Amino acid sequence: MALSISSRAEPATPSPAGSELLDSTPAPGERALAARLLAPCCWDQTLDVHESEVARDLRREIRARLRRGEGADVIERDLVARYGDRLRAAPSSGVLGKVALGLMLGIAVAFLGVFALLRSWRRSDAQPAPSSVAVPAAARDEYDELLDDELRERDA
Known part of the structure; x- marks a missing residue:
């Protein structure tokens, strides 16, 4: 009993959408955007470091949209509209x-x-410290003389 296996040739090149998702080279601005957004599954880590299915999906979406030419600010606003302002790692x-x-x-x-x-x-x-030299005679007044007279009387 012989089995007949029919093999159908599949194209060797992946589809354009598949190649976009398989290519792991970050798009320009992707890392910066992923670092500004929190993973919506736990709100604990940013998308660039978090390893969950939701975070991976969002990173793939960001990469694909950036490669299509969308601006990072447009993508960020769209994701914030979907998940809320809490998605931002820092308040805007x-x-x-x-x-x-x-x-x-x-x-x-x-x-x-x-x-x-x-x-x-x-x-x-x-500045020099005030010296302890006697006050010049020109700066003396009548009270200085009275005080000196009283001190002389006491010492005598």
Whole structure:
């Protein structure tokens, strides 16, 4: 009993959509975009490092869309519309930038204050200390004379 196996020749080249998904070379801007978005399965890690099926699917989608010529900001807005603003690893409302700017300005003001304080201390160290020499006679007044007279009487 002979079995007849019919073999049908399949094309050796994968389809264009399949080659796009099989090619693991990142598209320009893909890593940066994946680093800005959280994995929606756990909201714990960004897409560039998380290993889940959802994260892999989103990375493939991002790669394919970038290769088709879509902009990274368009893709990000679309994904945020689907999954919510929580998908962003950092808030995009500008609050974070304002907080960072405030912190930098505060640090700069504190640094300048410390610098001014140190500079004033150096100046006071550089000035000669007041000497303990007697006051010149021209600067003496009548109260100095009365005090000297009282001290002479006491010592006598």
